[in-house]
Amino acid sequence: MVLGNYKSVVAARSTDNEILKGAQDGGIVTQLFAYALEEGIIDGAIVAGPSDEPWKPEPVIATSKAELLAARGTRYTLSPNISLLKEATRSYGLDRIGIVGTPCQMQAVRKAQLYPIGMRDVPDKIALAVGIFCMENFPYQGLEAMVEDHCNVKLESVKKLDIGKGKFWAYTERGAVAQIPLKVTHKYEQPGCHVCLDYVSNLADVSTGSVGAPDGWSTVFVRTKNGENAWSKAIGAGCFETKPIEEVKPGLDLVKKLATDKITKNQKTLDERATFGVGKGLRNPYL
């Protein structure tokens, strides 16, 4: 069960060229939220919007397509999206919240729904939780070091960042491409990521990521009844182009392999925590 429970999995991309232009892969999150906003499935979505610093995301509540478009693209650093979860039901006055996030953030959403500690009114207001695949994340200083020192590129001039094919890639506005092997990025990883046992956002309504699908396309897992409802309506409205996952390369086998690798490696880290000290260990949140 390294890929979690799901009803269906496809390769997909948005049919909206405007969305695809700045999207990381198939524009799934932006397109799905844009459709859900238009249809009233959600009345606002918590997304990682731009901030004052280059490539540093800031959680925002998007209530228009323009705000969603501004949040396109992967920022390989932390965006505390859950910090707005309660506020969305308060001063923003939302009744149906959309939220995007990494696997850990989907876990936070579900935990808040089942065990709402200081989270009054949150449980019944989550309308659509979209998860993204995530292998690991970096603190902003780590990202700065990787891009500015190792790739030798100014963050301000970067157009797109990507991790794929064993490398970390930086593409500049003026067309240059820099890449470094992933092994030099390991020391910059956020230590908290090393105990994470979820690769493909198992707890989301719909989860999506690049692995498994060709460039410009995304792999999409439709997991819950809620997710299926929104997804099938969006397909019906012509929002997405899809292909059966079996017909694309590299397909689900690669997703499964990477998920297994992540879980195996991190489970080992977790196990080692139990005997970290002499005669004592470190805490295990899963116990």
Next chain:
Amino acid sequence: MSKVVEISPTTRHEGHTKLVLKINDEGIVERGDWLSLTPVRGIEKLAVGKSMHQVPKIASRVCGICPIAHTLAATEAMEASVGCYVPEDAMLLRYILQCANRLHSHALHNILSLPDMYLPGTDTKINPFTPEEPVRSVALRIQKLREVGQTVGEIVGGEAIHPSNPRVGGMYKNITPRAREKIYDLAKEALPLARDHMEFMISVFKNFQNRDTVEVGGMEVPVPDTFGFHNQGYMATAPVYGSSSLDDDPTWFPERWTEVRPWDWYMGETEIDYDEPNYPIGGTTPAGNKAWPQMEACMGVPLYDGQPVEVGPRARMVQYRNFDLKGAMGLQIARQMEYMDCIYGMMEAADALNTSGKVLADEIPQGDGTLGWAANEAPRGSDVHLVKVKDGRVRWYSLLVPTTWNFPTCSRALEGAPWQLAEVIVRAYDPCVSCATHMLVVNEDKRIVAQKLIE
């Protein structure tokens, strides 16, 4: 020969109190002492030295029914002490919060009062938990009104219980246009419900006052015409919101306030020599026990112009609307009449609000130790917080909470009532005893003295 009967604990109000009653042979109260037994938590003492931003958040935790009152009074007392004027849109948000809290609190109190009351024209007492009509619809209506109050409070205040949005200098956040629409829609939904509910509740309370007798634990008890009357004055600072020492014309006057100790005001040690095992539920304190109100009371006795005064809905109605109904039911009726103010209040403030206006003062001074005070018209009456802030820290702090004012007044209002109905009078004041219990006591010369208990 007078006898002493004690009802301990009292029920269907917030907090922990008891009634020590001297009664005559007919069971009519000659002297009543109603006192707090809620342990002193000492908010005022532990506030000293803490930051002016933290203390209102602590003060909020005095009470979970009216946390809005303590948050706003404390925040505005800090602002009054440091001389900080908050932007208009922040005040509008606070005003909506105030109305929302009063709506929920009054509706909640209906649930506590109704079991004493009869369905008008019948001998059936009202059980708010019954699935039978017409009470079921009333209970659902109360739930809806409370839900509206709490939801609106949550939107403008950040949280319905212990609001997170108010801060020294204004508010953390303005609301979005969508949130404002939501407030407006909720208020409109509540408006006809509140009107029907107000009329129903007033008819219920009038019916009680017009009855010759009521039944308590199998006893038929007469309802006197002067049920719950007292001759104390009233004190109110505004019909809805409040006042502070920053106002051009403040409506509360610290120099008219003194405070005495329970030792000076309550009965001495006495023996209980009358008991009634049928008093619902579980009987009164068995005869032979001792009571010592002046030692046991956990609050100060604040005076205004040297007298205990009544605060609350009727005080506001008397001062600002020429209201003239006396007695316990008069107070209940005044409370119901405030429903419409709450709803129109939030609608009008939402209309006036600029959702892109700024809600935080540009400059928040740190204070030089000047005394500032703010009065908030809490659901139960004037909640006055007094504070001295210096260099951003609280140097002195005192709370004068509505139920503290009402304790001695209500005690006098018990005289002339059958003892079995003493709790009905107490409930008319909507007591909030955890609010009332506090620590500092000031003598006639305005010097702080310790309680006799501690001396």
